[in-house]
Amino acid sequence: MLTFLLRRLAVAILVAMTVLTLSFMLTRLSGDLAISIAGPNATQEDVALIRAAYGLDRPLVVQYLDWVGRAAVGDFGTSYFFRERVADLIAQRMPITLTLGLVGLGIALLVSIPLGILAAVREGSWVDRGVMLVALVGQAMPSFWLGLLLMILLGLQLGWLPISGTGSWEHYVMPGIVLAFSAIPALMRLTRSGMIEALSSDYIRTARAKGLSRLSILGKHALRNAAIPVVSIAAVQLGFMLGGSIVIETVFALHGVGYLAWESISKNDFPVVQAVVLVLALIYIGLTLLADLLNAALDPRLRAS
Amino acid sequence: MSLLEVRGLRVTFGGRTAAVRGASLSVEKGETHCLVGESGCGKSVTALAVMNLLARGARREAEALSFAGQDLRHLSDREMSRLRGDRMAMIFQEPMTSLNPAYTIGSQMTEVLRRHRGAPRARAAERAAELLARVGITAPGMRLGQYPHQLSGGLRQRVMIAMALMCDPELLVADEPTTALDVTVQAQILRLLAGLQRDLGLGILLITHDLGIVARVADRVSVMYAGEVVESAPTAQLFAAPRHPYTRGLLRCVPVPGKVRRDEPLGSIPGVVPRIPPGFRGCAFRDRCPHAAPACAEAVPRQEAGPGHEFLCTLPPDWALRERAA
Amino acid sequence: MSGAVLVPAGAAGGAPRWLRSLGLALGLLIVGLVAFAAVFGPSLVPHDPFAQDLGNRLAVPVWMEGGSWTHPLGTDQLGRDYLARLVYGARISMVIGLATVIASGLIGTTLGVLGGFFGGRVDDAVLFVITCRLSIPVVLVALAVVGLMGSSFTLVILVLGLLLWDRFAVVARSTTMQVRNLDYVAAAWCAGASRAAILWREVLPNIATHLAVVATLEMALAILLEAALSFLGLGVPPPLPSWGLMIAEAKDYMFFSPWVIMIPGIALFVLVFGINLLGDGLRDMLGTQDAR
Numbered sequence: 021m022l023t024f025l026l027r028r029l030a031v032a033i034l035v036a037m038t039v040l041t042l043s044f045m046l047t048r049l050s051g052d053l054a055i056s057i058a059g060p061n062a063t064q065e066d067v068a069l070i071r072a073a074y075g076l077d078r079p080l081v082v083q084y085l086d087w088v089g090r091a092a093v094g095d096f097g098t099s100y101f102f103r104e105r106v107a108d109l110i111a112q113r114m115p116i117t118l119t120l121g122l123v124g125l126g127i128a129l130l131v132s133i134p135l136g137i138l139a140a141v142r143e144g145s146w147v148d149r150g151v152m153l154v155a156l157v158g159q160a161m162p163s164f165w166l167g168l169l170l171m172i173l174l175g176l177q178l179g180w181l182p183i184s185g186t187g188s189w190e191h192y193v194m195p196g197i198v199l200a201f202s203a204i205p206a207l208m209r210l211t212r213s214g215m216i217e218a219l220s221s222d223y224i225r226t227a228r229a230k231g232l233s234r235l236s237i238l239g240k241h242a243l244r245n246a247a248i249p250v251v252s253i254a255a256v257q258l259g260f261m262l263g264g265s266i267v268i269e270t271v272f273a274l275h276g277v278g279y280l281a282w283e284s285i286s287k288n289d290f291p292v293v294q295a296v297v298l299v300l301a302l303i304y305i306g307l308t309l310l311a312d313l314l315n316a317a318l319d320p321r322l323r324a325s
Numbered sequence: 326m327s328l329l330e331v332r333g334l335r336v337t338f339g340g341r342t343a344a345v346r347g348a349s350l351s352v353e354k355g356e357t358h359c360l361v362g363e364s365g366c367g368k369s370v371t372a373l374a375v376m377n378l379l380a381r382g383a384r385r386e387a388e389a390l391s392f393a394g395q396d397l398r399h400l401s402d403r404e405m406s407r408l409r410g411d412r413m414a415m416i417f418q419e420p421m422t423s424l425n426p427a428y429t430i431g432s433q434m435t436e437v438l439r440r441h442r443g444a445p446r447a448r449a450a451e452r453a454a455e456l457l458a459r460v461g462i463t464a465p466g467m468r469l470g471q472y473p474h475q476l477s478g479g480l481r482q483r484v485m486i487a488m489a490l491m492c493d494p495e496l497l498v499a500d501e502p503t504t505a506l507d508v509t510v511q512a513q514i515l516r517l518l519a520g521l522q523r524d525l526g527l528g529i530l531l532i533t534h535d536l537g538i539v540a541r542v543a544d545r546v547s548v549m550y551a552g553e554v555v556e557s558a559p560t561a562q563l564f565a566a567p568r569h570p571y572t573r574g575l576l577r578c579v580p581v582p583g584k585v586r587r588d589e590p591l592g593s594i595p596g597v598v599p600r601i602p603p604g605f606r607g608c609a610f611r612d613r614c615p616h617a618a619p620a621c622a623e624a625v626p627r628q629e630a631g632p633g634h635e636f637l638c639t640l641p642p643d644w645a646l647r648e649r650a651a
Numbered sequence: 652m653s654g655a656v657l658v659p660a661g662a663a664g665g666a667p668r669w670l671r672s673l674g675l676a677l678g679l680l681i682v683g684l685v686a687f688a689a690v691f692g693p694s695l696v697p698h699d700p701f702a703q704d705l706g707n708r709l710a711v712p713v714w715m716e717g718g719s720w721t722h723p724l725g726t727d728q729l730g731r732d733y734l735a736r737l738v739y740g741a742r743i744s745m746v747i748g749l750a751t752v753i754a755s756g757l758i759g760t761t762l763g764v765l766g767g768f769f770g771g772r773v774d775d776a777v778l779f780v781i782t783c784r785l786s787i788p789v790v791l792v793a794l795a796v797v798g799l800m801g802s803s804f805t806l807v808i809l810v811l812g813l814l815l816w817d818r819f820a821v822v823a824r825s826t827t828m829q830v831r832n833l834d835y836v837a838a839a840w841c842a843g844a845s846r847a848a849i850l851w852r853e854v855l856p857n858i859a860t861h862l863a864v865v866a867t868l869e870m871a872l873a874i875l876l877e878a879a880l881s882f883l884g885l886g887v888p889p890p891l892p893s894w895g896l897m898i899a900e901a902k903d904y905m906f907f908s909p910w911v912i913m914i915p916g917i918a919l920f921v922l923v924f925g926i927n928l929l930g931d932g933l934r935d936m937l938g939t940q941d942a943r
Contacts, residue, residue: 034779035779035782035786039786042783046792046795046796046799047795156924156927159923159924159927160871160921160923160924160927162875162878162879162895162916162919162920162923163879164878164882164883165878165898165912165916165920168898168902168912168916169912169916172906221422222419222422222423223422223423223424223425223426225417226423226424226485228378228406229376229410229414229415230409230410230414230436230437231409231410231411231440231441232406232436232440233440234406236436241425241427241428244425245426245427259786262788263789263790263791264788264790266788267879267882267883270883281791281794282794282883285795285798286798286884286885288798288799290799293795293798293799296791297787297788297791297792300791301786301787301788304785304786304788305786318427319427320426320427320472320474321472321474
């Protein structure tokens with residue numbers, strides 16, 4: 021198990037290095053950055069000035085090594101637009117994105133696990149079909165559109181929740197629901213299939229033969245085994261959700277990292293863009309490692325080996 | 326009053342296939358009753374039906390189904406679960422998969438006592454260790470903290486047996502408990518069951534397809550064919566004077582040292598257990614039976630061939646003797 | 652680290668056969684209708700999707716009070732016929748969906764088949780590439796590329812095609828491994844067939860059905876992502892009527908005239924729902940359990 025985790029860690033570091041390179045290359049795709057920063061009305065001299073000021077006149081390799089060296093110690097440079105250190109900008113915005121992601125994951129788990137269990141217990145019934153239909157609907161729902169619909173319904177017509185901003189916890193409910201929608205189908209299907217497999221297993225027959233209560237059979241014996249893949253996929257889903265929160269943060273004007281990225285993209289603020297890509301990728305890599313650890317912690321067969 | 330009384334048990338799946346068609350048997354206190362037959366004849370379904378552990382979609386009916394005088398037919402799921410694991414316990418064929426991989430042996434054993442007797446954790450753990458020792462597991466204290474995957478198949482089956490004994494049950498239903506095990510382990514488990522039965526006065530319903538096991542442990546044998554009990558007798562009586570052609574066929578399939586000569590071919594029964602359509606009449610064995618007669622397509626009488634020896638056939642009780650004399 | 656992701660999750664549903672084929676039929680119907688609208692719609696609708704009529708802005712659809720059959724779905728904030736824009740948008744969604752699936756399918760299948768077929772070092776490399784791809788936030792990178800290079804129709808296809816191949820690779824890899832170990836493939840080896848012949852004649856036909864299921868899922872995803880990019884203003888450039896862009900442009904009016912976001916949103920939802928139904932039906936029919 022330890023060697024397995026060490027191997028995973030080594031791969032994770034390699035992946036992180038690759039993403040570091042990719043995020044650098046990403047921002048050089050558009051050709052001459054100085055021209056796009058300077059804007060359409062800039063003179064030749066302005067562009068030259070900017071090129072020198074941002075070190076863009078150096079060879080690409082030097083720029084790359086500079087970026088790698090600084091990124092390794094958490095220095096992502098200075099934003100062109102905000103005139104602030106990129107690391108500070110991200111640190112300020114990250115709590116909002118993390119809150120949103122955790123709220124979204126929480127809602128997703130609260131919905132998908134009970135529904136998945138219900139569908140498995142009543143496999144083949146109309147309840148099951150209804151739950152599977154919910155999964156299909158969730159999968160087909162464009163998140164930004166759902167966000168707008170909720171704004172109209174819950175915000176304007178019913179007046180239950182604030183439409184946008186970050187003032188209170190209530191501001192996170194609607195975006196949380198929308199974000200949860202993207203994770204619910206996968207988590208629900210996984211819970212359902214895991215429970216179906218567990219419920220048809222020999223050890224559940226043993227549990228029934230022992231005269232255990234229905235609650236104990238479902239909640240203790242079946243769920244524990246069905247939960248192992250769900251927990252690790254949930255960690256990975258959180259990574260996907262953080263990456264996808266850019267759309268939802270923009271819709272709800274939540275000034276998190278996603279919103280920051282969107283602003284920076286429209287302003288050609290490439291140091292921020294490449295840093296956000298890198299940070300989100302690193303979080304994802306960290307979460308997949310966490311998923312492996314959780315897996316090992318939950319499954320005694322893995323823990324021992 | 327018998328400990329377990331089953332009469333006219335019928336089990337159907339989805340209304341189409343009848344897995345058990347009017348099976349009857351009884352288990353007395355402190356008796357080992359073996360239920361034998363080929364695979365697919367409805368032995369396991371009978372056992373599961375007794376415990377009310379049938380899969381969803383299965384339908385159970387019976388003229389009588391009682392345990393220690395208590396009618397099991399109309400018990401609710403909750404009432405039945407109060408009996409299971411407490412007064413009637415069951416062990417299964419697959420020790421490798423019958424224990425929950427996510428919990429320790431100790432946790433899985435103690436929960437039985439905690440559920441049925443409300444025993445405190447420490448008391449339940451004590452009892453579990455005691456029983457592990459009783460089924461011949463060394464260092465029981467350590468085993469309690471282990472997970473199923475750390476144990477061999479034989480050990481796991483011993484754990485299953487110990488777990489079944491947690492509440493001192495009166496009846497143990499054992500569904501092919503040794504089939505998945507090595508031959509040497511098989512013998513140990515059988516000896517263990519026999520010893521437990523003697524010491525604890527346990528009634529055992531042992532399901533097996535292995536006549537060698539039957540000969541060694543059974544007090545009484547019921548032979549099952551296509552969902553019916555076709556013959557039932559005290560063990561010695563059945564082996565000495567089987568009446569049903571199917572029982573005779575089964576016995577001929579087993580080599581007996583000293584009786585079977587070296588080059589003599591072992592017997593076999595041609596064909597397989599048929600699927601019985603609903604509304605089937607007559608003897609289900611008639612297509613494979615060497616003595617089949619037109620009368621076999623009619624209702625088959627249940628006949629007595631001696632004290633406690635019943636069989637289901639159109640042939641007269643003394644047909645075998647007459648055949649030998651002829 | 653890819654372990655958690657590479658686990659095929661979620662078995663097919665337990666619905667009875669007629670219900671499953673009902674889903675498949677419904678999916679086919681929806682996709683067929685949208686495809687029909689995409690191909691023939693623009694020539695059947697009398698209006699030009701780009702023609703503005705500022706005197707007739709935000710006309711209501713025919714079923715609402717004051718609506719008329721001249722503009723059955725009303726007009727947008729610039730007075731453009733909504734029905735004309737909607738069917739033109741169907742064309743955009745379908746083309747982007749199909750083109751992305753072709754591009755990503757080629758990339759993913761190549762990688763997956765290579766890894767699954769050759770195993771060893773090659774497979775390690777393929778797994779590494781897949782892992783790297785999964786750790787990249789798709790929406791963000793797509794937005795950044797389009798944002799930095801300027802939005803265009805082909806760029807959107809290219810970016811999505813380069814980003815959405817992961818599931819193709821995962822499924823192609825695992826199914827190729829299974830096929831490679833089948834007895835008759837081993838027999839073909841022994842009979843002296845070349846690698847290329849085995850790949851072409853034995854492996855590809857066998858994994859094709861699995862890939863077809865993935866293709867539907869990826870097409871649905873590509874259409875949703877294109878709509879999201881366009882909604883954020885970094886996808887298909889205006890005045891092309893992408894459904895996502897229509898929603899973005901109508902957003903400012905949605906509190907007073909909710910139908911302006913309802914119509915393109917429902918179209919988008921129904922199309923993606925239909926494609927997913929098709930994929931689920933296909934999977935049940937083929938009995939494949941992976942690809943989700």
